[in-house]
Amino acid sequence: MNPYRLVRARPEPAFTVTFDGREIEALPGQTVAAALWSAGVTAWRTTRGEGRPRGVFCGIGVCFDCLVTVNDRANTRACLVPVRPGDTIRTQDGIGHEG
């Protein structure tokens, strides 16, 4: 069993986005977090202090653990933002500044 079979989903055609330069498939209707989970990715941020990996925690936009850089925009909550064709998703290090 998988979630799609359970609800008898007939998703629209997949598109590609990149995560840290690697191409992954995403589906219309998914959030960035859902697309990353589907691709087996569970961490996309490292913390400012200890550099520890983080991903989804609360899943509903409250905890801000899922911050990620999407199309050069840092501090995007992956659990809220819908994924779009061609998105460039990058692991956010610390506060999301470059260099």
Next chain:
Amino acid sequence: MIGAGPAGLAAALAAAARGIRVTVIDSGTEAGGQFYRRPAAEFGARRPQALHHQWRTWERLRDALARQVRLGLITHLTDHHVWLVERQSGSPTVHALRGPLQEEPVTVRADALVLATGGYEKVLPFPGWTLPGVVTAGGAQAMLKGGLVLPGRVAVVAGTGPLLLPVAAGLAAAGAEVAALVDSAVPKHFLRHGGRFAAHPAKLLEGARYAAELARHRIRVAAHHTVTAAHGEDRLEFVTVAALDADGRVRPGTERRIPCDTLAVGHGLLPHTDLAETLGCRLDGTRVHVDDEQRTDVPGVWAAGEITGIGGAALSLAEGHIAGRSVAARLRGREPDRGEWSPAARSRDTARDFATLLDAVYAPPAHWAELITDDTVVCRCEEVTGGAVRAAVGLGAGDLRTVKLLTRAGMGWCQGRMCAPAVAGLTGCRLEPSRRPFARPVPLGVLAQDPDHPSASEPKGRLDTDTGAPEANRAPSKGDTP
């Protein structure tokens, strides 16, 4: 109405049915709130009810909402994130940011306001709880219901509370192997309250259905047990689970490892009271105080659903219905006829009684704070450890605000929503409202731009900015420090 969950929808429908024009504002892209969260239309789900209970009720709400929207009585603003509610010349005024990136300001004025912002999950820390793969129980459920995704293949569901049952059942139905459901509640306590449970036959039936679902998926239930730690390098690899003794302490020697890639953990819910707090509504502990019509003590402001206390979707529906009827009467200058809503008032009483009963049986282990080592992260945002929080107490910190000033616990992006219960428990401080000036981080540009906002030019104006202003004023779009 702020919130399009069961409470906000019931309130909107009850008011609209009595001729009131209603605007429903919600940050979600669809109505339904947490309970009726569904996959986006693009998934083409032909059987979304497979992940739901009480689907009929949802169909009725959904159809009634669509009808009122067609008639023009209800306007449903989706993807609107409310960051501030205030009273301008006596009228509630709602400030929201539109769109997933939350940049476009929107202002809505009303004669009456119903706050139906629901709740969020409480998780008490333990070593390893920040590892990827550890998610809140409700979060796992939300990602599954809304995004049709599982965080991994083998899950442990743990913590305490009635939410763990649908989460374990949902994950298993969707194909995850649920290795164990670990709840710290003591089975004996259910028996002790047997008489009171007997007064809730529908709930007992619901419980029996969950028990059958768990059995069908062969999910092992470890009652009066707790997860003592989550382990892994850069992601969860296994958890340690141990039995509790009569005092709620870990029984030495009972620890065992359960390999898993997902831990869905939760210790109950907390009401989402931020907007009510900035309006100055009276709180009882962590919930918004309301009278029998669901009115807060601020004129023109009602509250319904989990914001007034955690009690499940049926309670939210009943409270919302009563709030909507009260609004309709009051806006016409009439004293409402309580007799008209007596069925809803009865369901409200029953559901509240059941909620207090659940509170009496589901509890985190009494000595949960002993699991927090000095290097366990307590504040996830600012990475403040248990040791640092304890040191602050040693320095004489006696309330959450002082602990926050000394350690930065609660100063990050989530503004203490995640760590406050833990910090309160560790320090013996009262869990009190944190007086955040804004419910959401607001780009500075919006504060400067918004012509309707009286404090736009002087962010330290009449708002209480003493504790959270720096983070509230942070501009996420400018890549500022989280």
